[in-house]
Amino acid sequence: MHILLNIADYPFLIYAFVVGGLSALCLSLLGVPLVLKRYSMIGDGLSHVGFGAMSVALALNLAPMYVAVPVVIVAAFLLMRISGNSKINADAAIALISSSAVAIGVLCTSLTGGSNIDIYNYMFGSLLSLSRSDVWFSIAISAAVLVLFVFFYNRVFAMTFDEDFAAATGSKIGIYKSLSALLTAVTVVIGMNLMGTLLVSSLIIFPALTSMRVFRSFRGVVICSAVISLLCAAGGILASCLVAGASAGASIVVVNLLAFIIFAAFGAVSRRACGHKHRT
Numbered sequence: 001m002h003i004l005l006n007i008a009d010y011p012f013l014i015y016a017f018v019v020g021g022l023s024a025l026c027l028s029l030l031g032v033p034l035v036l037k038r039y040s041m042i043g044d045g046l047s048h049v050g051f052g053a054m055s056v057a058l059a060l061n062l063a064p065m066y067v068a069v070p071v072v073i074v075a076a077f078l079l080m081r082i083s084g085n086s087k088i089n090a091d092a093a094i095a096l097i098s099s100s101a102v103a104i105g106v107l108c109t110s111l112t113g114g115s116n117i118d119i120y121n122y123m124f125g126s127l128l129s130l131s132r133s134d135v136w137f138s139i140a141i142s143a144a145v146l147v148l149f150v151f152f153y154n155r156v157f158a159m160t161f162d163e164d165f166a167a168a169t170g171s172k173i174g175i176y177k178s179l180s181a182l183l184t185a186v187t188v189v190i191g192m193n194l195m196g197t198l199l200v201s202s203l204i205i206f207p208a209l210t211s212m213r214v215f216r217s218f219r220g221v222v223i224c225s226a227v228i229s230l231l232c233a234a235g236g237i238l239a240s241c242l243v244a245g246a247s248a249g250a251s252i253v254v255v256n257l258l259a260f261i262i263f264a265a266f267g268a269v270s271r272r273a274c275g276h277k278h279r280t
Contacts, residue, residue, distance in 0.1 A: 013241065015130040016194060016248060020233045022142040023191035024203050024252070028229035029149050030184050031204035032211075032222050033160040040208075041094050042079060043201035046188045048098035049075040051197040054122050055105030059112040064122070065134075068189050075101070076181035125196030125249030127240065138190050145183050152176065157218055195249040203229065206256035213260070213267035232256045 027043065034040050050068045057067035075097055082093040121129045149156065158169065159176060167173050184204075191200045211224035236252025243251070 011132075012128055012130060013237075015132070015135050016127045016237050017234065018135050019130050019138045019190065020194050020237055020248070020252065021230055022138045023187055023194065024207075024229035024233035025226055026142050026145040026183070026187045027191060027200075027203040028207035028225040029145060029222065030180065030187065032208045032218075032225055033156055033180070034184070034204060035208040035212075036160050039090055040205050041091060041201065042076070042184065043188055043204040045079060045094035045098040046072050046076055046185055047192055047197045047200045049101040050189050050192050051122055052101030052103075052105035052108075054192075055108045059108040065189065068192075069186060072185040072189050073182055076185035077178065080177055080181050121196070122192060123197050124247055125192070125194050125199065127194070127237075127248050129193045134190065134193060141183070141186050141190060145187065148179065148183070160218070195252065196247075199249040199253050202253045202256060203233075206232070206253070206260060210256070210260045210263045213263040214270070228256075228259055232259055 031040065031043070034042060050072045053068040053071035054064040057064040079090075079093050079097060082096075155176060159173060163173055188200055191203055195203065207225035207229040208221065210228055211221040215221045215224050232255045233252055235255040237248055239251040239255065240246040240248040
């Protein structure tokens with residue numbers, strides 16, 4: 001409680017709220033179309049690629065973020081190209097690239113002295129791993145995601161439910177997919193610092209699935225996902241401060257899980273009440 005009451009004296013906590021909130025917001029918006037198109041595990045695959053890239057960077061004494069960002073971007077485009085091939089499904093492509101990246105990362109780590117605290121933080125996240133540059137990077141990427149999502153909202157809606165129709169109306173599907181892959185890749189790398197490799201994909205999946213328990217319209221799901229992601233990120237970070245030793249990333253996921261259970265229960269009750277009303 002002392003930390004929360006004197007938050008201005010703890011810059012790392014301010015960084016966590018800013019980076020965590022913005023990462024959760026962006027990934028929730030990008031996650032709605034991904035979940036609806038059954039491509040939600042791309043976040044998990046890209047985070048594993050990020051882990052491998054950061055492990056190699058640490059082994060070579062390079063800046064992890066500067067290595068991970070371009071590598072994850074390349075992996076995102078590669079996943080799109082592979083999944084577009086009818087011979088390899090999207091889930092198989094993700095498993096192929098992510099498992100290879102983790103194997104390379106673990107091998108580099110083991111050959112250069114074994115596991116260390118940096119690798120642990122990248123796997124499970126840490127409040128102390130965030131810097132001022134991460135904050136400004138998050139703000140810049142978040143601004144780009146929000147502006148582009150609002151500007152291209154109608155095209156995103158059309159592409160999510162009917163790519164053929166979107167292409168027929170003149171939408172450049174390839175460009176929009178590439179842009180989505182780019183923004184998702186960069187946001188995943190930013191979120192990895194706080195959430196960790198193993199948990200960052202939850203920021204893509206949970207808000208969308210939670211919103212779908214109650215809302216049925218695309219707009220409703222998008223708005224609700226944005227609100228839920230911000231509240232759960234803030235709640236998880238607060239919980240990690242109040243409970244000694246609690247991981248911020250794990251706390252955010254647990255809060256998201258509680259929100260999913262609450263929304264699922266509310267949705268079930270609402271549907272049952274509507275069904276009873278129609279019968280009567």
